[in-house]
Amino acid sequence: MRNFYQLKILGIKKETEDSTSVAFDVPSELYETFNYKPGQYLTLKFSINGEEVRRSYSLCSSPVLEEPLRIGVKRVKDGLVSNHINDNLKAGDTVDVMPPDGRFFADVKKDSYKTYYLFSAGSGITPILSILKTVLLTEARSYVHMIYGNRSQDSIMFNTELNALQEHYSDRFILEHTLSRPKSNWSDLWKTSKEQSYRKGRVDTDAVKWFVNEYPPYAQNAQYYICGPGTMIENTKKALKSIDVPEDRIFIESFGGSASVDTTKAYENAKLTAHLNGETIQIAIPQGKTVLRTLIDAGKKPPYSCEGGVCSTCMCKLTSGKIHMNNNLALSDKEVEQGYILSCQSIPLTESIEIEYE
Amino acid sequence: MNNQKNMMHTLPVEAYTSKKWFDLEQEHIFSKTWQFAGLIEDVENAGDYISVQAGLNNIFVVKGRDNRLRAFHNMCRHRGTQLLRAVGKGQKAITCPYHDWTYDLEGKLVSIPKKEEEFPDLCNKELHECGLNLHEASVDIFKGMLFVHPDKNAPNIMTFFGEVEPYLGPHIPEELIEYQKNKDEPFYAKEINANWKIVVENYIDQYHLAHLHEGTLNMYDHAKAEFGWAGPHYHFYEPLVPEYLADIKNASPFPLIDKMPENKMGAYVPWLFPNIGITESESAWNTFHAIPLAPDRTLVVIRSKTMNVSEWEYTKQYTKSMTSKVWKTIGNKGKYEGDASDPMASGDFMAEDVYACEQQQKSLSSPFFSVGAQAQKGEFAVSKFQSVVKEWIEKHRNDA
Ligand SMILES: Cc1cc2nc3c(=O)[nH]c(=O)nc-3n(C[C@H](O)[C@H](O)[C@H](O)COP(=O)(O)OP(=O)(O)OC[C@H]3O[C@@H](n4cnc5c(N)ncnc54)[C@H](O)[C@@H]3O)c2cc1C
Ligand code: FES
Ligand SMILES: [Fe+2]
Numbered sequence: 001m002r003n004f005y006q007l008k009i010l011g012i013k014k015e016t017e018d019s020t021s022v023a024f025d026v027p028s029e030l031y032e033t034f035n036y037k038p039g040q041y042l043t044l045k046f047s048i049n050g051e052e053v054r055r056s057y058s059l060c061s062s063p064v065l066e067e068p069l070r071i072g073v074k075r076v077k078d079g080l081v082s083n084h085i086n087d088n089l090k091a092g093d094t095v096d097v098m099p100p101d102g103r104f105f106a107d108v109k110k111d112s113y114k115t116y117y118l119f120s121a122g123s124g125i126t127p128i129l130s131i132l133k134t135v136l137l138t139e140a141r142s143y144v145h146m147i148y149g150n151r152s153q154d155s156i157m158f159n160t161e162l163n164a165l166q167e168h169y170s171d172r173f174i175l176e177h178t179l180s181r182p183k184s185n186w187s188d189l190w191k192t193s194k195e196q197s198y199r200k201g202r203v204d205t206d207a208v209k210w211f212v213n214e215y216p217p218y219a220q221n222a223q224y225y226i227c228g229p230g231t232m233i234e235n236t237k238k239a240l241k242s243i244d245v246p247e248d249r250i251f252i253e254s255f256g257g258s259a260s261v262d263t264t265k266a267y268e269n270a271k272l273t274a275h276l277n278g279e280t281i282q283i284a285i286p287q288g289k290t291v292l293r294t295l296i297d298a299g300k301k302p303p304y305s306c307e308g309g310v311c312s313t314c315m316c317k318l319t320s321g322k323i324h325m326n327n328n329l330a331l332s333d334k335e336v337e338q339g340y341i342l343s344c345q346s347i348p349l350t351e352s353i354e355i356e357y358e
Numbered sequence: 359m360n361n362q363k364n365m366m367h368t369l370p371v372e373a374y375t376s377k378k379w380f381d382l383e384q385e386h387i388f389s390k391t392w393q394f395a396g397l398i399e400d401v402e403n404a405g406d407y408i409s410v411q412a413g414l415n416n417i418f419v420v421k422g423r424d425n426r427l428r429a430f431h432n433m434c435r436h437r438g439t440q441l442l443r444a445v446g447k448g449q450k451a452i453t454c455p456y457h458d459w460t461y462d463l464e465g466k467l468v469s470i471p472k473k474e475e476e477f478p479d480l481c482n483k484e485l486h487e488c489g490l491n492l493h494e495a496s497v498d499i500f501k502g503m504l505f506v507h508p509d510k511n512a513p514n515i516m517t518f519f520g521e522v523e524p525y526l527g528p529h530i531p532e533e534l535i536e537y538q539k540n541k542d543e544p545f546y547a548k549e550i551n552a553n554w555k556i557v558v559e560n561y562i563d564q565y566h567l568a569h570l571h572e573g574t575l576n577m578y579d580h581a582k583a584e585f586g587w588a589g590p591h592y593h594f595y596e597p598l599v600p601e602y603l604a605d606i607k608n609a610s611p612f613p614l615i616d617k618m619p620e621n622k623m624g625a626y627v628p629w630l631f632p633n634i635g636i637t638e639s640e641s642a643w644n645t646f647h648a649i650p651l652a653p654d655r656t657l658v659v660i661r662s663k664t665m666n667v668s669e670w671e672y673t674k675q676y677t678k679s680m681t682s683k684v685w686k687t688i689g690n691k692g693k694y695e696g697d698a699s700d701p702m703a704s705g706d707f708m709a710e711d712v713y714a715c716e717q718q719q720k721s722l723s724s725p726f727f728s729v730g731a732q733a734q735k736g737e738f739a740v741s742k743f744q745s746v747v748k749e750w751i752e753k754h755r756n757d758a
Contacts, residue, residue: 113498113516141516216425220498221514243423244464 256308321353388413502531565736
């Protein structure tokens with residue numbers, strides 16, 4: 001099982017009005033453990049108001065650059081952890097961090113010759129930035145075509161870094177900004193770069209089709225990476241599939257949190273039997289709690305990291321009874337058919353349920 | 359190879375005359391390399407396709423709505439009938455003419471007439487899961503040219519061409535437009551009565567330039583030619599002669615290629631293994647495709663691109679070129695005196711080359727034939743090319 005390590009915060013930088021990036025100091029003996037692929041995330045653990053909470057944050061740094069591990073965190077309205085990070089963390093603090101993980105990453109190789117289409121919006125830039133930098137630096141012949149959606153000029157994370165990359169790799173890096181509510185008064189930052197322009201609107205079906213038509217691939221081995229909030233991922237994927245982009249060339253990362261309001265009612269005080277780390281636990285599931293939370297509150301140590309239905313770390317097998325998952329962005333239909341569930345998303349629907357962590 | 363006398367440089371003479379060698383090359387060279395398939399504008403819009411013979415395989419390239427090209431073997435999975443003819447536009451699906459089996463543009467089988475009646479036991483899954491989708495091939499773009507490879511997991515095209523890329527001209531063929539004398543016909547196409555390697559060896563032979571073409575290619579300074587090999591590919595550059603350079607803006611037959619730097623005006627003439635040459639000059643960019651038809655027959659197809667400027671610009675340049683004094687002394691005089699129908703008196707360097715190739719091929723069947731000597735610099739490329747051919751066949755024969 002993956003453990004947490006205490007990492008010291010090397011530096012904190014305000015990126016935009018409502019986002020911050022955090023750089024970690026990884027001691028040399030942990031280099032190997034914290035090695036990562038561009039696109040992967042870290043899981044951070046905090047204790048806030050007496051409760052242990054974990055959240056995942058994608059690395060926006062590149063493993064091939066001599067730079068510290070860095071994450072970018074955008075405030076979520078009323079969000080517990082994102083605001084805690086933005087408000088309270090400072091250089092020198094230590095944070096419990098689980099080593100990098102995740103299935104969303106680019107397999108970057110020196111000799112590859114590809115066209116990478118990168119679609120991102122808002123905080124979804126983080127894993128995309130890591131892929132972008134790694135590809136440009138490593139694959140001298142590959143092309144990157146990127147579209148980045150934001151609300152306005154001011155909310156573009158890593159704008160300076162992106163501009164510098166665009167300048168340096170202008171022959172094979174295309175970057176288009178699209179803004180849903182552009183400011184007519186250009187900010188100072190905006191004015192300094194001569195040619196920067198943007199498209200109006202979101203990263204939606206029209207934008208995706210326009211972009212792929214405007215910038216056809218030169219290298220024919222094209223791959224499509226998508227990360228962003230809300231319906232952006234679904235919309236982008238749908239647009240790509242509507243123009244016959246094969247499924248196996250599309251890669252997505254969801255940050256969760258966008259599930260529509262779920263009104264499914266749990267079975268009150270259902271009995272849970274859980275087989276975990278060789279122990280059999282019997283306990284009632286309080287109203288409003290997930291299977292995972294119930295176990296954590298009882299002092300048990302079930303595996304989990306994102307608690308958002310994305311990473312599948314909390315996966316277990318349902319051996320009797322029925323459950324409902326609020327959000328499932330990790331398990332395939334086949335896995336669900338075989339009885340696998342995400343315990344962080346599961347609420348009971350029957351009087352008793354039994355699960356087994358493998 | 360039993361008789362050491364009957365050698366070219368590195369290859370035996372029979373490599374230029376026998377069906378056995380022709381077949382070996384078709385199998386191990388032309389079916390195992392990236393093969394020239396055309397120019398990117400040949401497949402411009404979604405649903406447009408072209409098909410090409412690439413060694414033993416006929417491969418078609420089609421553009422998807424995502425602007426990405428796909429390549430498939432042009433062969434119905436039912437009874438093998440060739441699906442598509444040479445070129446076509448706006449295709450939505452691909453239907454075999456024989457029994458109407460139909461595939462989508464991803465190569466997936468989507469319909470079989472009378473499926474339930476005639477093929478009840480074929481497979482009880484979706485049609486595209488029955489293992490009868492079109493065989494995939496590979497396609498990619500290099501310097502504005504389309505290349506296909508019969509293997510869907512072909513080594514990427516830049517590992518094949520990457521090494522020679524730095525030696526190519528500054529031309530951006532995508533920005534140029536095709537120059538056609540007759541609509542939809544290549545600039546030049548001719549069957550030559552010589553083995554394809556004779557044609558290649560002529561193309562890469564620096565020694566002959568000042569002799570065979572003494573009156574036709576003397577606007578280039580052969581003494582200053584720089585040439586060599588990068589991987590299996592040959593590269594060559596030579597500058598203009600000072601006389602032509604001095605009046606280049608007038609003398610050039612076409613508007614000058616805007617990407618050519620004034621201090622490095624000349625011709626880049628690389629040969630990309632196995633059978634595509636490029637001629638990148640101060641005013642034109644040409645592909646030179648040598649397609650083997652038989653041991654002693656080769657089809658040469660040249661496509662030509664020039665600057666994308668108005669007809670008026672061409673007319674002006676042509677007039678200036680006609681009146682330039684440069685052409686009074688260089689560029690278009692045949693080696694022999696005589697009628698223009700005699701290739702050696704035609705003043706056309708291409709006709710001179712064809713003539714030389716055919717004359718050499720004629721001698722290969724003579725029991726007295728042998729290569730007497732090799733110019734150590736000017737003909738080095740000839741024997742080098744032969745060893746590349748030899749090594750490629752040996753390597754791929756052993757892999758099989
Ligand atoms: C693999 C992975 C990678 C991630 N990478 C990043 C990253 O690089 N940068 C980053 O800022 N975040 C990232 N996230 C999201 C992050 O983990 C948290 O979910 C987010 O910071 C909100 O947590 P919170 O505690 O502030 O909000 P919570 O207190 O958990 O939630 C408060 C409210 O906001 C909603 N909500 C939760 N998450 C989101 C969201 N992402 N968008 C909109 N509404 C939400 C909830 O439904 C709830 O109503 C990632 C998530 C995953 C699974
Ligand atoms: S903890 Fe990530 S899916 Fe449940
Ligand atoms: Fe010649």
